[in-house]
Amino acid sequence: MSNQQKKPGIEPLDLSHHFSRSSQKRAPNVLKEYYKYLRNPDMGNLAGGLPCPSYFPFEKLEVSVLRPDSLGHPSPPPPQHIHIPRSCKNAQNPLRTIDLDTALQYGGAQGYPPLHAWLKKLTTSIYHPNIPYLGGADILINGGSADGLAKVYELLFNPWDEKLNSVEEREGLLAEEFVYAPPLAQLKPKDVNVVPVRMDGEGILPFGEGGLEDVLEHWDWKRGKRPHVLYTIPRSEIYDICSRFDVVIVEDDPYWHLYYPSANAHPNQGRQNKNLNNTSPKSTGHPFLDTLIPSFLRLDTDGRVIRLDSFSKSIAPGCRLGWTTASPQICEQLFRITDGTSQQPSGFVQAVVLKLLAEGETGWGVTGWVRWLEGLRDTYQGRMIIMAQTLGTNRFFETPDGSHLELFTFSRPKGGMFLWLQINIHLHPLAPSFEPRRLMRALWTFCTQHPYRVLTVPGSDFAASEEVAAREGYRFLRFCFGAVEEGLLVEKSLAFVRACREFWRVEDGRVVEGILADEERGLVDGPDREMIGEW
Amino acid sequence: MSNQQKKPGIEPLDLSHHFSRSSQKRAPNVLKEYYKYLRNPDMGNLAGGLPCPSYFPFEKLEVSVLRPDSLGHPSPPPPQHIHIPRSCKNAQNPLRTIDLDTALQYGGAQGYPPLHAWLKKLTTSIYHPNIPYLGGADILINGGSADGLAKVYELLFNPWDEKLNSVEEREGLLAEEFVYAPPLAQLKPKDVNVVPVRMDGEGILPFGEGGLEDVLEHWDWKRGKRPHVLYTIPRSEIYDICSRFDVVIVEDDPYWHLYYPSANAHPNQGRQNKNLNNTSPKSTGHPFLDTLIPSFLRLDTDGRVIRLDSFSKSIAPGCRLGWTTASPQICEQLFRITDGTSQQPSGFVQAVVLKLLAEGETGWGVTGWVRWLEGLRDTYQGRMIIMAQTLGTNRFFETPDGSHLELFTFSRPKGGMFLWLQINIHLHPLAPSFEPRRLMRALWTFCTQHPYRVLTVPGSDFAASEEVAAREGYRFLRFCFGAVEEGLLVEKSLAFVRACREFWRVEDGRVVEGILADEERGLVDGPDREMIGEW
Incomplete structure (x- = not known):
């Protein structure tokens, strides 16, 4: 957690006024006081309650891994082997030593020191070489973004309770109108006010009605405190508004490396730089990353940005491994929370991921890692194009009178693993007589039934508030092109179109009522496989 | 989370009145509603935001592991190899399938299903075959005991704040007078009242002054609510008192498998059974486990016991893997907390530990696992005996007048990795003129200095309250015989004795003041190695 090389710039702001009451009581780890004694190599450590590493039952761990340029390669090179020995005794530099005896021993909440050091260097010198404040950012390893975010919430929000607290005490979180649901559900136990901000295809709107500035400037204090945290992905113009209204920015960007330039017919090369930096920014040194x-870290003169990165979409979700980047003040607080809750993630995953990524005989190194990310981006982009083309060319329905009606519209995503379809449900023959949300629900259910069998997520699930869901959320369906076998991308996209067309032929409201009744009773037709059972 | 085979017995109590306000707001995972659709094998899952497992960069994982009878074996058998393939396509039973594609994909907060099933069976049919309530206990995998405990606290305690809340609202935790500090430190942010209960060598005292019944029956309501949670390790007679006063029992027993029968000169074989069960209990089927x-699970007719087990002391701490056993109602709540915070532990450690433990061509199986635990117990017991003999035979100091003064006393521990020495500091020549706590602090510091270099933990660090620390905690030092190389056990025990003898020769108070001044200024003499640095 030490401050490293000094950079030009000014000190980040003291943001302790945003910390929750419980965080203000969280003391540093008392055992830390003993660490100084252990620096002496002759010290006999009879203090720590550590088991003896010789009794760990693991002698060696070997992993056969793909090479960085394997994805999309017509004849991929053979896998390479990484191995982690039980012990590297007498290693010169503990930060370059990866062995089971240290990875599987108790360790500090900041994470496995060699992985911490490697990720800190990756984050501050390669991913984000332009962090402006003095001393630069620190990082803390976490167990994936959900874990990292839970700790950020613990740091920034006080719980609120209708029966015990007045409305004026209620705290708020600003979020995009449409947002992945679990991060908001995580706040429910604290009963934080979730305040949606209008968005367009680029993300949150800075200005205009319902935009960020509007929401903050015209805050209705009868709803509670003015929100002091924004949960978002980066977009220009937002930072200055947050700085003006003293809002902490939580930047959760798991799809950062999956940015699809192909989605922009007229890519606006200047967009990224225009607002995000006035002076010439440092290059990452890697054209793909550039x-x-x-x-937002790049603009973060105040030290108010907390960024969450995760290996879930770049290596594998089951790693449960990610890291948080923020000012040292915030990292120290998150360290204390980690120390009092989860502690560091498993040493297995930390050692394996580090051995895979770090420079060395068999590791990928930063260059290999960037190559891997680029291959991943290309591969997912290829999937996106397949699905977009299939849906795009089949999006029409020929009505009995011979005209062509557009069942849905969508834009190609600029990144990530999802296509968002806006269904033209108002064009359904039953639209005049049926509540449109129920008609959409019936279409969604119909798609899951025989013979279509397509499961998508209704847009309402992503609406930041019930008002947003009712206004327009219900019209969307989210399609993930990430997980299914590639062959199913076309097959299930076509099945979806067929389901829509069949549904558009339904003109008897009782049929729709029947579909809804099945769904409400929790009936799922067809064969059933049990997912959980006994060993 | 399903209830499995029905057992005779009665339903566990509804304990929801003990759940915190935030837990009562925690909704079940909204995505669970989609799981039923995924049971249909033809369903095209375009809903879940899952990355494609073919793009995980791992082809195969191999671990070379010790055999269960290796520890203490004069010529240990060669290690065996376990391997986890990328994929077991077409496996008949997903609960018997261990592969990287499933272990490294997103999964439910209950943990990796095959490991969950295996641990549930181990816990309910082998470790604790006598859980009395109807339906039996459930389990939830966690990231080690600190993580499991944090979630239990989140479930059971409301935060309290001096400025916002009245004293009557403050909640309390009962704990042994001397207790491992971090579990109490974890409660500091919620400002829970920690209430020490008197103990003897067996653990918490049920009756008598300062015992559990006394504290609960004569609770002083001006201190806050009567505590509703007891944090302890199992001991007889306690359960009934907790049931009478509606106290939830959190049983944190990481050293359960390290029970040393040798410590009892006259082992009271009947003790365990006398009070813990009136009817003849089922055997575990393994003489060592018996x-x-x-x-306490064995007595838990109410469903008020939450037990934490961990692999930290039986496999390796860096696994960050353990599990919680409790009634289904409590497990469901802990599941929701896990789902909204850390999610399940890393798939790497879950798959590796399961592959090591589960029955199969290369896995240890339950029998091998029990054999391993027994070997571990014998090995640590051997270390304990070495340290106890060295300290025991050298515990005297010959005074200038030729009499022999006992520097410290201790009992051999009945389990675990620690010896607790009570220092006879009142026999030090400076005792009449020096505050005994400061004299002890000086002795502790003196031991860390050249040429002794022995680091132990002062007993005050384990006192549940400042009152306990001042009354008697300060007189103890805790010695861990678990972590250092075996040769150091004698060497550092003798160094400690030499330091004591030298310290007893000090008759000038200014020397003691000098030692204290060094320590208070944070000076540590001798060479210094940097522990944290840069990659």
Whole structure:
């Protein structure tokens, strides 16, 4: 957690006024006081309650891994092997030593020191070389973004309770109108006020009605405190508004490396740089990384940005491994929370991921890692194009009178693993007589039934508030092109179109009522496989 | 989370009145509603935001592991190899399938299903075959005991704040007078009242002054609510008192498998069974396990016991893997907390530990696992005996007048990795003129200095309250015989004795003041190695 090389710039702001009451009581780890004694190599450590590493039952761990240029390669090179020995005794530099005896021993909440050091260097010198404040950012390893975010919430929000607290005490979180649901559900136990901000295809709107500035400037204090945290992905113009209204920015960007330039017919090369930096920014040193949307960290003179990165979409979700980047003041607080809750993630995953990524005989190194990310981006982009083309060319329905009606519209995503379809449900023959949300629900259910069998997520699930869901959320369906086998991308996209066309032929409201009744009773037709059972 | 085979018994109590306000607001995972659709094998899952497992960069994982009978074996057998393939396509039973594609994909907060099933069976049919309530206990995988405990606290305690809340609202935790500090430190942010209960060598005292019944029956309501949670390790007679006063029992027993029968000169074989069960209990089927102190789970007709088990001391701490056993109602709540915070632990550690433990061509199986635990117990017991003999035979100091003064006393521990020395500091020549706590602090510091270099933990660090620390905690030092190389056990025990003898020769108070001044200024003499740095 030490401050490293000094950079030009000014000190980040003291943001302790945003910390929750419980965080203000969280003391540093008392055992830390003993660490100084352990620096002496002759010290006999009879203090720490550590088991003896010789009794760990693991002698060696070997992993056969793909090479960085494997994805999309017509004849991929053979896998390479990484191995982690039980012990590297007498290693010169503990930060370059990866062995089971240290990875599997108790360790500090900041994470496995060699992985911490490697990720800190990656984050501050390669991913985000332009962090402006003095001393630069620190990082803390976490167990994936959900874990990292839970700790950020613990730091920034006080719980609120209708029966115990007055409305004026209620705290708020600003979020995009449409947002992945679990991060908001995580706040429910604290009963934080979730305040949607209008968005367009680029993300949150800075200005205009319902935009960020409007919401903050015309805050209705009868709803509670003016929100002091924004949960978002980076977009220009937002930072200055947050700085003006003293809002902490939580930047959760798991798809950062999946940015699809192909989605922009007329890519606006200047967009990223125009607002995000007035002076010439440092290059990452990697052309691929330079094309990605830069983080708010680049503008963060105040030290108010907390960025969450995760290996879930770049290596594998089951790693449960990610890291948080923020000012040292915030990292120290998150360290204390980690120390009092989850502690660091498993040493297995930390050692394996580090051995895979770090420079060395068999590791990928930063260059290999960037190559891997680029291959991943290309591969997912290829999937996106397949699905977009299939849906795009089949989006029409020929009505009995021979005209062509557009069942849905969508834009190609600029990144990530999802296509968002806006269904033209108002064009359904039953639209005049049926509540449109129920008609959409019936279409969604119909798609899951025989013979279509397509499961998508209704847009309402992503609406930041019930008002947003009712106004327009219900009209959307989210399609993920990430997980299914590639062959199913076309097959299930066509099945979806067929389901829509069949549904558009329904002119008897009782049929729709029947579909809804099935769904409400929780009936799922067809064969059933049990997912959980006994060993 | 399903209830499995029905057992005779009665339903566990509804304990929801003990749940915190935030837990009562925690909704079940909204995405669960989609799981039923995924049971249909033809369903095209375009809903879940899952990355494609073909793009995980891992082809195969191999671990070379010790055999269960290796520890203490004069010529240990060669290691065996376990391997986890990328994929077991077409596996018949997903609960018997261990592969990287499933272990490294997103999964439910209950943990990796095959590991969950295996641990549930181990816990309910082998470790604790006598859980009395209807339906039996459930389990939830966690990231080690600190993580499991944080979630239990989140479930059971409301935060309290001096400025916002009245004293009557403050909640309390009962704990042994001497207790491992971090579990209490974890409660500081919620400002829970920690209430020490008197103990003897067996653990918490049920009756008598300062015992559990006394504290609860004569609770002084001006201190806050009567505590509703007890944090402890199992001991007889306690359960009934907790049931009478509606106290939830959190049983944190990481050293359960390290029970040393040798410590009892006259082992009271009947003790465990006398109070813990009136009817003849079921055997675990493993003689070694039958000798261990049974869990409170065995008596838990109410469903008020939450037990934490961990692999930290039986496999390796860096696994960050353990599990919580409790009634289904409590497990469901802990599931929701996990789902909204850390999610399940890393798939790497879950898959590796399961592959090591589960029955199969290369896995240890339950029998091998029990054999391993027994070997571990014997090995640590051997270390304990070495340290106890060295300290025991050298515990005297010859005074200038030729009499022999006992520097410290201790009992051999009945389990675990620690010896607790009570220092006879009142026999030091400076005792009449020096505050005894400061004299002890000086002795502790003196031991860390050249040429002794022995680091132990002062007993005050384990006192549940400042009152306990001042009354008697300060007189103890805790010695861990678990972590250092075996040769150091004698060497550092003798160094400690030499330091004591030298310290007893000090008759000038200014020397003691000098030692204290060094320590208070944070000076540590001798060479210094940097522990944290840059990659």
